[in-house]
Amino acid sequence: MSALPRPDLPPGPQRDLVVALHELHHRDGWRSLRALARETGVSHTTVSKAFSSGTLPSWGVLELLVEAMGGDPATFHGWWMAASAPAADDGRPTAAIAGRRAELDVVRRHLQAGHGLLLVTGEAGMGKTTVLEAASAQVRDSVLLASGRCLPLSSEVPLLPVAEALRQVDRAEDGQLVARALRVCPDYVREALATVLPEWSTDAPPADPDDRWLRQRLFSGVAELCRALSTEQPFALVLEDLHWADELTLDVVEHLVRHTGSSVLGSWRTDDPEVAARHREWFGRMRRDAAVLPLGPLTEGETVDQVRSIRPLATGDDASRIHARSLGQPLFTEQLVHAGAGEPTFLDDLLDDRVAPLVGPPWAVVSVLGIADRPLTEGEIARAAGLEADRLADALRRLLAQRILDVDSGGVQLRHPLLAEAVRRRMIPGEAAAAHRAVAVTMAAGDEPEPAEVARHWQEAGDHDEELHWQVRAARAAEERYAGAQSAEHWRRAHALWPPDAAEVGSPPVRRHEVVAGIASQLDLAGRPREAVPLLESELALPDPPQLFDVAERADLLRQLARLRSSQFVAGDVGLRLVEQAIALYRGLPPSAGLAAALLWHGNELEWHGRRDEATATLEEAVHVAATAGDRPLERSVRAQWAWQLAASGDDRGVEEIEHVIREFGHDGHPSGNLYVAVRHTDILLMACRPAEDVALAAAAALQQAATWRIRSGGAEAVKVNVSQAWRRAGMVGRAMEAVAADTAAEEPATVSLLHVERAILEVLLGRRDAVARRLDRFERRGGVVDPFSLEAHLHHVIWWGDPAEGLELAETVLVGRHDEVAPGIAGELLAIVTRAAADATAADPTAERTGVARRVDGLRAAMHHDPFAPDAVLADRAALPQWQAEKQRLLGRDTIETWAEAAATWHDLDRPHDEAYCQWRAAEVALRDGHGTVAARLLRQAAARAREHVPLAQAIARTATGTR
Template identity: 30%
Template sequence: MAATGLVGRDGELARLAAAIRQARRLVLVTGEVGIGKTRLVTQAALAARETGAVVVEASCLPLNVRLPLLPIVETLRGLGRAVGPTAFAEILAGLPPYAVEELARLAPELVGRDAGPDVLPAGEWRRQRMFAAVELLLVRVATDRPMVVVVEDLHWADGATLDLLTYLRGSSSGSITLVVTCRDDEVPAHPRVAEWVEQARRPETVRLELGGLSRPAMAELAGMTLGGPPEDAVLDELYRRTDGNPYFAEELIAAALAAGDGGQGFALARQPPRALAELLLARSRRVGPPARTVLAALAVAGRPVPETAVARVTGMTAADVAAAMHELIDARLAVQDRTRPELGCRTQHALLAEAVAGELLPDERRDLHAATAAALEAMADPALSAEIAVHWAAAGRPDNELASLVDAAEHGHRVRAYAQAAELWQRAARVAESLPDEAEKSQVEPGWLRVAAIDALQACGRDLDAGVLAEQTYARYGDTADGPLLAGVLHRTAWHRGVIGQREASPGTAYALFEEAERIHRALRESAEYARVLTDHARFRWLDRHDAATGSLYRTAFDVARRCGATLDGAQALLGLAEVAFVHGDPAEGFALLDRAGDLADPGLSLLVGFTAADYRSNALLKMGQLAQAERVAAQALDQARRAGAASGYQGAVLHHNAAEALLEQGLVDAAAEVLSEVSERPPRLDDWNLHLLLAQVETCRGELDAALARTRAVESMGLAGPRMWVYERLRLAPRVALWAGDPATALDGAEQALARLGGSGVELYCGELLALGARAAADLAETARARRDGDAERAALAATDRLAGILERMTVRPFADHPFVSTIPGDRAGWLAELLRARGGDDPDAWMAAAAVWRRLGRPHREAYALLRQAEALLTASRDAAAATAPLRAAADAASGMVPLLTRINRLARRSRISLRPASAAAPPPPVPPPGPKDPYGLTDRERHVLRLLGRGYTNAQIGAELFMSPKTASVHVSSILRKLNVANRAEAAAVGERAGLGDLDP
């Protein structure tokens, strides 16, 4: 038996109930307007409550300004009612302090106090911390019973709500089910909503896509309204004209009944929403004038409105409003809000509100909007500010609109809805710029509104959008503003040009903008903003030049911050001085400065300063070669960050990167992959591209070369530029992937491009690895060219080594001179020298042995294994005795654990040289079949190429004969011919030349 009002949805209701029982994380219910989404989830929520589940319901509002986190706030309030004040207080008492503080920011009445003032700058990590607080609360409630969170009308949701739902959707904690309804006929859908819905269409999501009712279900629905089954002709007409939409059908039947025809003889064609609106209006005209007045007020409000507010809007008495409300409810034109009855009534459907509001005369609409704005203001709820601004705008009152927009932006910023705050500040700026007199009267400076929007965009990770707005603001105010405003615009434009720019940006132009901002500040009273300009300038200069002169800027910033009492800026300056000390001073001094910065920060600032210090400390330990300690510092900081709800954002990405790279350099591939698992399924972003590049190294180690190449290309496609230290971090790893993918030409080109972009700065200190990788690529190209007897290609490869040597000669910083901060310099230097010898045809086993010894001392097993492999190859080339290569090749196999491409090459060399590796190492995966090579320059016959292919597998003459159906003596003749044609001394060297030249790849 179908539930009352829920007809023809037994299957969907059963699926939804099963999803709730199974605690499926997300149920997405979609369908056109009126199709029955709300009825379905309402019935499911009722059934879930009856089984003991905690159910909270919220919805979004159809306003042209999307209210920040409105359904989340409603969810929290509903949760407080569902569990009761005593239980809710007990749950709050068990939450960490940061979570209670963030919840107080969203719903202070539930926590019993307002949130304290922010002492830390806005940032994406703070928004994620709020998300973590909401999740933690829901998880605590769902500890011993299932929980259902219903969010309706997602098509009207704001970006912060969408992001929080994404966060909750990805959580694996607690028996929580999110039930979300969304129209699929919103045209055009808001891009953020469309993207969210598309991302939600994944296998683990339970999707209920509601279509029209079946003909039997439509007959049941009509019979419930008509008091008996409809005639077949009536049913046919009804079904044809509504396509099974239950709401449309009900309205058609109600209109027919009101016309007195008993539901017979429907005269309308299938009703689209516009024609349906005419039916709704016809019904609304049948109630009395007071009810129509109240209905108009509800329609303009577009939300549930308490009777007291309706009385204020309409000027009616409370008794008259109550009587009108009852009349509207009886006529099915209004309905009481089911989630929060105290909020009052709303129109029965959004279509009805649109129709009623659209019928009003312009002056009537403006007056109602003004009265509604005033009534909402009287409720003294800052969360309503954006909604109030909409009504003031519709009322043609820009002065009131401007004030409300500013209030709304400030509220959005307080609740971490930074993207919405930025949108509201920009909207306020446009109003202020179009009405300068009103702005002056309101003491609002539109330029500062733009600056606030820039900062909010940066806080939510939309740095590129912030950069665009900074450039627009600079173009508008650069010649007209003065004093602090001009300095603020110059500061933000300089930062985004220098640090967050794309390739078309010119980071070098940031220096002059920073200097001009500092000049303006020197003429003003010292302030924290001046300290911030100095710190940001120093940070950019350090990232771009890595020079010792940066220290004086940081020291000036520290002195200004100290005099102004700007503790956070002073701590940031000390952290910057620590970086300078690591490279241009004494590493011990750098660690001391990190400690001093931590001691300087008061308890309110210790969180951010501590995480930044951990970033710098773990990075320093990583570069100094103290890998285990670097991983431990980063992991401990990450653990603290997770407990504080602050493990996301740029700072968290750096800590993840340092921990993962320290593990990877120790050969712990699986452990590194676990650290990076959070980003594996999402595209790279501005705050985590470094993690994707490191994950590409993990994929390379695992032999997933296509995935690694695709990931590096995804980062490249972001079109990032910025300071040279970040350019180095983006480009230093790509050549490794290309080399292991068998593309030395791309690796060489990437290394040379990187070196060209990094020249002339202190970042050259780190370029030894790029030089060594470039030399390796050139050596690979030279060996292949010699194997193929391609003189032109060999000369091109040797020319590349000359270019690399020329780059090294022109560097002002010597990347191969030992330095206390960069531990890898000796290994890179040894690799560079050995690769140059290999490129020139003089592969030296002793040079590779020396390189392997350095990497062994530094605790980098995969780099050691590569050098040992090269040593074994050089020994086999120089000697007919494979015994000399056995020890280094076995050591290489042991050190290469976890590095599939390297193990493949080691095993391939062992097979063709008939060197026995230990069983544990011999279990490495078989080598892939090489791609077809170029034309054979050695004149081998097809038969000889088949023999050469088996030589590469380490076959004896007898095994070759058995494989190719020839005698061992004939096989020996072929082998001798191959050695003569390839001009090599032994079988192993023949197999090596054949591999480089792409020979021996025919099918037998």
């Protein structure tokens, strides 16, 4: 392509930046916008704006573009910083900070009039907090700021910085500011935010912990309050140390930025190996849309200014020596100044030197703050340290003078987390345990204690009884916020602390069943259900007496174990026997939701074992029991499964029934339940060969909810795979890839899932041979092919690039003798692919015994629980019968143009362009074999038109067409 248009800009830094960017594009060969968009991972529209719009692009986008074109990001960052600075000095006073003038101006302007997210980044000690505080001080008179700080707690405390920020605003104008804002907010906002601010609770009934809309209302409540606060004056949310944030806080930030345009300022520590992988993924995703302001080391001149701001009488030589040791890192510089410009080797030594002289009340104060590792009020410090008011005040004054403490509206804290680490290093074990106990007691006595935080301190104090109580509270609190992974870890810790022979503990009592079931359900919510299997097995194997579980509890654990064991696709009837044991126990009790749930799973197991009539009858009973129990969400799930069973049995009422379930029950606040129904709904539409648009629409609401809550369960995966499969069958491979790309970016997945299997199939269609090989290699290294879904990916690979003889052997290994049947709607297509592999193998081997191979193919069909080509099979399976028959005839060397034309016509009627093109290609090969060149040319033209986005097929068609000329 030629040069892109340049915006009409006045002389200045931004025009210089644009000119440099266009010159770099020229040196790079004027690559297309779409090529650059693919390489950078942003849209081509975003790339176009960076080159041709008068608006300054975010640094994240510009950095990606410069790297993609082989430029120097550091050079361009200097130009970008200059372009971000104001054209002229507006006379605003500068905060007491060394250097950082341009950075301060960027942050200040963002706080005053910016939208979206500005991330100030840098490694530890680079002055991120100083920049945020200095810029905030400059605008505090004109901008309403809500500030919160994330903490590196051993157990994540959901939304802790958001709660801190909202409390700060709540204290403004004696609460009148928030009161005015709440009056213009929807009624639910105050009660929704009471989840993190209990002091805002009204006289309304407390939130139901089973209310699955709780988290969404919380997100929306934060957004609504921010909007309302913005109406009276500029408003900004300032969140420090987002690299330590819990996942819910990151979700809130992303929600605010993407859906409300609120002004958010945050800081992020870079180059920190302790930052979790999911946090790094969030940062990588957000930096493409956010403005990123990286902080580097100070120059020597700026370091001189910093040194003299701490010690005005320091000489220039002193400052130069410090800069040589600190290399301009502000925290190192500050600590070296306080250490008398010595020669320490590590920062830990410097920090240890700062706290080593402290004794008496000052040491008591820093001990409490070091253990708490967050700001505390003076009252909390006094109680935890056991100090009277006058002795506390004296200690605080001395520590402030030594620049060890910071005091702001959030309370008193150590000036840096590394100081807290230094304090903890100096404490002897008994001293540390006593301090943890004092902090735990103090925090527990507060108005709104955070259970996870209190539990951590009791754990460090070694008081297991108190810790167990608070771990249970923390697990329940995280469960209410849909933080599955956090909740599961708290339940696991509670289980580790549980007395071995106790069925319940505490007052009010907590049942052992709640702990065990909580681990299983929350691991499932977090997308890690298999981790719960060993625990459930060991719990159910414990001797009775003592009676650790009552009948209903034992039945529930059996049901959960049955589901999790069967989800591993193991051979045999383990899952079936377990759920039947659960049902036998439930039969001795009054009808209940537990029985309905067990019957629901029993229906699944019976279907997998080929006992379709029994499965249908079992689900009929499950519908009745769920309705009798009055559990509407469960009744909805059971009726959705009942609709699926009807459809799988070839009953046309399946589509009508699932649509009736959607109309009658709609979507409720239970994300997992909505995903369950969406899986069945999309399954049924696929079995009925409904258009891809219908499948995507049926999945949309549940997938949006899953994205909001970051749910990674098997249900979420299955819905995405169904959407992808619908677009793939419609010949729209690019659209199909959009459904799974975000979850399958790694070519060598850590875990093998349906999403990665679907991605492997799509990569075959896109012609990405090496990527497919790497992904399938990981499948095999993690246990080989273990289910029909993985089989499909391997078959697609071998029929285009591998040894087709492996296809039939692989299918026999996977499909014969298994307890779970191939899913209806997939079985027919799978048999057709296997038969193609067999036909390809015999065509390549003149010595092959064709009749024997054909018998093996027939044996595979006969081995299935249900004949996919029977008259009562689902349409998606029956549609593959003509192609299967044509492949069998090709295997035997007897295929005709007519047999392939019939198969192509079937796929044409169902709008399956790639399958139609394949059959037309095979028909053209027969036409060439029989000497009908004109017919072959026409068929090949038709096939080429229908094979778009299927690279291997299009190439095969082209090769055949070339041979006809």
